[in-house]
Amino acid sequence: MEGIYFNRERFPFYLVLSLLLQGRGSTFTIDCSRFEQHGVDPSALDMVFDRKAFRPATNLSVPTQVNISFTLSAIRNVDERPQLFSSFLWLEMVWDNPFISWNPKKCKGITNISVATKNLWLPDIFIVESIDVDETPQGLIAYVSNDGRIRYKKPMKVASICSLDIFYFPFDQQNCTLTFRSFIYTVDNMLLGMEKEVWEIEDTSRDIVQTHGEWEFLGINKATPKMLVGDNLYDEIMFYVAMRRRPTLYIINLLVPSSFLVAIDAVSFYLPAESGNRAPFKITLLLGYNVFLLLMNDLLPTSGAPLITVYFALCLSLMVLSLLETVFIAYLLHLATNQPPPMPRWLHSLLLHCTCPRKYCPTVSHKGNEGLGLPPAQLPGVKEPVELVEKSPGPGEAEPAGGSGWTRAQREQEAQKRHRVELWVQFSHMMDTLLFRLYLLFMAFSILTVIGLWNT
CATH class of the missing domain: 2.70.170.10 (Neurotransmitter-gated ion-channel ligand-binding domain)
Known part of the structure; x- marks a missing residue:
């Protein structure tokens, strides 16, 4: 009976096993x-x-x-x-x-x-x-x-x-x-x-x-x-x-227009800073670059910080920096033509070092801002520099008594003022040159980076 019961309990299992096998x-x-x-x-x-x-x-x-x-x-x-x-x-x-x-x-x-x-x-x-x-x-x-x-x-x-x-x-x-x-x-x-x-x-x-x-x-x-x-x-x-x-689509739609705008901003350095046309031109370029970034925002990835966004940020920073430099130079030129302040000694030394090679610079004694040996600069509205050396009176000519001391002091004061004007003008030109070279270096580095990444 136990065997019969055992077989009945396991009958479904044996049935499935028989079907499988x-x-x-x-x-x-x-x-x-x-x-x-x-x-x-x-x-x-x-x-x-x-x-x-x-x-x-x-x-x-x-x-x-x-x-x-x-x-x-x-x-x-x-x-x-x-x-x-x-x-x-x-x-x-x-x-x-x-x-x-x-x-x-x-x-x-x-x-x-x-x-x-x-x-x-x-x-x-x-x-x-x-x-x-x-x-x-x-x-x-x-x-x-x-x-x-x-x-x-x-x-x-x-x-x-x-x-x-x-x-x-x-x-x-x-x-x-x-x-x-x-x-x-x-x-x-x-x-x-x-x-x-x-x-x-x-x-x-x-x-x-x-x-x-x-x-x-x-x-x-x-x-x-x-x-x-x-x-x-x-x-x-x-x-x-x-x-x-x-990358062809993004190079044509993103990198090329951005490079053109930066190049035009670099060319704007050839506009005279004292003419008053450079600042409005740079403001127009800056506004156009912002509109360009807004229009091309859909092509840029929103997650993470890709290298191209760093490039756009650097371009925008350079354009803002050049605009600020233009405003600062316009302020310096306006100040120099009206009441030029004395140039600090460290700035005078830097200007002398950047504008004149050491082996050609004469040894001068620094007394304020005098005796720099720098070439005169011309500005609209600034008269020709007066001669610092007086003419020797000829035979039969007599120096006016009582007025010679006042005339000599006036001439020296006018000469110092014009010399300070020349220093500030040269300093503004040096800033323009440095920023222009920074633009050229940035554009060359950007082009080489794009070529390197494209070929890898």
Whole structure:
């Protein structure tokens, strides 16, 4: 009685086991006597279709080997704001079903048949970085060979998270990952492998990928780490998709107009500072540059601080600095033509050092701002310098008594005033020259940087 009770308790288990192991050995061979050249008898595969809810394995302790590969057919978009990489790819999965087998010689020479995927067990492979629901079309077909090998291809529109480095925008290169892993089966039930070598996947993708837009496909690498989730270990394959941005659009729309505006601002240094036309011209350029930045704001990434924003900030800073320098020089010239103050000793020494090489500068005794040996400068509204040396009275000429001392002091005071005017004028010219050279150095460095980044 105990034996009968024991068998009744375990009858469902033995029934399921018998279904799973039905046809062990030669009984796995499908009866294809009713196969025709243009059709397959559906009833011959009923035994396989009934097992679609179970992982196809004669020994459940042996994991199922699933080989995967994919073909990247299009790079749809790389969005820097939400850090997303959108692509379109064809995923291919290959595995063996030990319950499918037939002899082609007895089946009209048929070696492959197409079966609706709804009738087969499918691996639950997904992309870890994907943030969209799988929108695989319904009613796809898998190809089954006579030795039980199943080959299944499906299209995937993938929007995946990608850590984007936009510091070198628009000359940046991105490396996004696509990690394939099972959602349910651990390494005890499923192992992942490669159906094709990485170089084959890369060459096939390069031949058909549609990258006529902003991004250029570079290559694919892979890694095979294991993913530990709690106490469960999952097998996974990680692919690295490398791509590079085509910078031509951004060079034409961003860098070239900005460089033109900076170059025009540099040319404006040839306008005389004392004429009063330079400051309004620079203000107009500064306003135009701000309008340009506002219009081109949509082309710039909003996350992070790319190098191009630093370039725009430097251009704007240089234009503001040149405007302030123009205002300051106009103030100095106005002050110098009315009541020039004495030049500080340190500024006088700097001016003497910058305007005259040491070996040609005469040795002078510094007394205030006198005896600098600097050439006179001309300004509108400033009269010609008076002669500092008096003429010797000729024979028969008499010096007016009582007025000679006052006239000599007046002449010396006028000469010192004009000399101070010349110093401040030369100082303003020196500032103009230094800022103009800074403009030229900045533009040359910017051009070399763009060429270097473009060629790498």
